[in-house]
Amino acid sequence: MFYLIQEWMTFLRSLDAVVGIPLCMAGGALVYAGWRLWPAVALLSFGVVGGLIGQTLSDSVSLDLVWFGGGAVALMLIGFLLSQFASVALAGIIGGAVTMMILEVFRMTGPFMWLGAFLGFAGCGSWAYANRNRVIAIVTSFEGGVLFISGASIMVREVTWLHSFFRSMTAESPFMIGFFLLVPTAVGVLVQAADANRSSAKTAQQ
Numbered sequence: 001m002f003y004l005i006q007e008w009m010t011f012l013r014s015l016d017a018v019v020g021i022p023l024c025m026a027g028g029a030l031v032y033a034g035w036r037l038w039p040a041v042a043l044l045s046f047g048v049v050g051g052l053i054g055q056t057l058s059d060s061v062s063l064d065l066v067w068f069g070g071g072a073v074a075l076m077l078i079g080f081l082l083s084q085f086a087s088v089a090l091a092g093i094i095g096g097a098v099t100m101m102i103l104e105v106f107r108m109t110g111p112f113m114w115l116g117a118f119l120g121f122a123g124c125g126s127w128a129y130a131n132r133n134r135v136i137a138i139v140t141s142f143e144g145g146v147l148f149i150s151g152a153s154i155m156v157r158e159v160t161w162l163h164s165f166f167r168s169m170t171a172e173s174p175f176m177i178g179f180f181l182l183v184p185t186a187v188g189v190l191v192q193a194a195d196a197n198r199s200s201a202k203t204a205q206q
Contacts, residue, residue: 012150012153012154013157015154016154017154019151020150020151020152020153020154020155021151021155023148023150023151023154024147024148024151024152024155025151026144026147026151027143027144027146027148027149027184028148029144030140030141030143030144030147030188031140031141031144031145031148031184031187031188031191032144032188032191032192032195033192033195034136034137034139034140034141034143034144034192035136035137035140035192035195036195037140038086038136039083041139041140042079042083042090043076043079043080045079045090045139046075046076046079046090047072047073047076047079049075049090049093050071050073050074050075050076050078051068051072051075052071053071054067054069054070054071054072054074055067055068055071057071087128087132087135087136087139088125088128088129088135089125090128090135091124091127091135091138091139092120092121092124093121094124094142095120095121095123095124096117096118096120096121096124097117097120098120099116099117099119099120099121100116100117100120102116103117133196134189134193136192137188137189137193137196138185138189140192141184141186141189141192142181142185144185144188145182145183145184145185146181148184149180149181
């Protein structure tokens with residue numbers, strides 16, 4: 001899991017600062033109104049997850065476009081056919097991935113890590129089944145936070161003192177990355193819940 005994060009960070013370092021602008025805009029849109037964009041977000045999310053799975057099945061250390069593209073298309077097709085359960089599957093995948101990251105921090109590998117990932121997947125998936133709308137807000141806010149932070153990290157690179165400040169902060173305490181991600185996720189959940197309530201109220205009045 002940390003390998004995939006490192007690959008993503010390496011990819012971000014190769015981008016120009018101007019690319020950070022559309023990333024921040026896309027992230028902000030997902031944080032603010034992700035539930036309205038859910039069908040497209042779900043398909044794209046399945047595509048990214050499928051691409052990462054395909055890449056892990058490849059023998060290539062660098063990005064293998066054939067395996068990545070094949071995995072992305074395959075999982076997007078599955079996501080399209082099972083669109084009603086998209087929120088359940090994505091919540092389960094995120095729960096399993098976060099569980100794996102936590103277990104890797106404590107250097108737990110092998111069967112224990114995979115058992116923990118399965119329990120994280122099952123637990124989050126089960127909770128998502130009973131709380132679909134809330135899960136959509138959490139998933140889209142989380143993904144929006146990732147995009148926003150990624151875009152911001154690209155642009156911060158151009159300001160030397162800011163880049164040094166955030167780099168030293170995350171180097172001394174890697175958990176600060178999680179805090180930076182938690183803030184837009186929490187804001188997005190609250191904003192989307194309020195937006196959804198206003199939309200429901202208008203629908204009821206008509």
